[in-house]
Amino acid sequence: MQTNGQEQDVTSYRIAVIGGTGPQGKGLAYRFAKHGHKVVLGSRSSERAEAAAAEIRERVPSGEVSGAGNVDAAAAAEVVLLAVPYDGHDELVDDLAPVLEGRTVISCVNPLGFDKQGPYGLDVQGGSAAESAARIVPGATVVGAFHHVSAVTLWGDAEYLDHEDVLVCGDDEDAKQVAIELARTVTGRDGVDAGRLRLARQLEPLTAVLISINKRYKTRSGIAISGIPGA
């Protein structure tokens, strides 16, 4: 870790974004890179990861962004963001377990289903994707965050998504603090400490509500929390 020259008192992390070629992962990677963090996009294919990294470098010429296979990406990082589809999530985390040991792992995985009634939260064995990851890799400190920010908005030109909040849940205060701080790259303000990791059961499927609102109002909705002192 080192101090970021652009923003005082902000730590620069080496962050691996697993699923970095997907829209959510790429959008968050863009925001992280833009604010001075070193980002390695991870993908099953290191070529596709490198291609996505090149897209971000085009938008953030000063950014330190590269691509690699998932294992290499995670191995090179202090903080690992899981931005993968829920389908196949547990197997992937299991594969990555050795390189996730001892790391701060941030899960923004949304276990959602879609049918003719629209989106809904899937029943997740073990409660939530974040808790599953924590169970599979007990030596990692897992937090949940960044579930609700729209991929399109993340990749957009707005300096900050300043009408939204990033909700962070976790059982490890230090790990939670990393996500709370990284939220600033997205919303321009600290993430909101939403409590224990098990509340990922609420945060993950809440995305179904936002998608439902998006369809109804033809918009890209977001969540904000009112009443936070200093926000």
Add this chain to the structure above:
Amino acid sequence: MQTNGQEQDVTSYRIAVIGGTGPQGKGLAYRFAKHGHKVVLGSRSSERAEAAAAEIRERVPSGEVSGAGNVDAAAAAEVVLLAVPYDGHDELVDDLAPVLEGRTVISCVNPLGFDKQGPYGLDVQGGSAAESAARIVPGATVVGAFHHVSAVTLWGDAEYLDHEDVLVCGDDEDAKQVAIELARTVTGRDGVDAGRLRLARQLEPLTAVLISINKRYKTRSGIAISGIPGA
């Protein structure tokens, strides 16, 4: 129904608030009465219901507010708000089933548990309290709404909780519209159509997240949705 003289184009409903002596029910009843709706508070004890009604009348001298036993309250209303604890919910709805038939039923029931880790969403047979009510009384049109507004804030002096949104879910458009409209008495603007009734599985336990945030930040937090056109 009749037009409310104070606010143009707003329907005045006869609303029964079941659980009207509890803080959430009484707070919502106060807001409804203040905006010209006729409110009957329902309770197991009609004396306690009448006492709570008297408290509201003291604050809203022009308000039409009375108290009654739960069955009598529901029988007299077009719209029935279920504002009861989840413990005993299904039995109560079962008892009220004959008088809920054909009515618009709004559930703000939050099935929550608390332990040393704080609040959490209970596993609800049938998904959510709102869906349970709909299953028990198929002849009622059930919507979920008003889960997230703090009882203390509702009973407070603020004209509107204008930094918050009321999220409304349901499968009947007309019933949903009633709740969307009643939300104006609380937030000063339309409730947000959050989609199908099954999304009550997300809305109800989200209250655990807000309570967790309240403890962490010593505040009374609320939910707002960004990106709604015209909001």
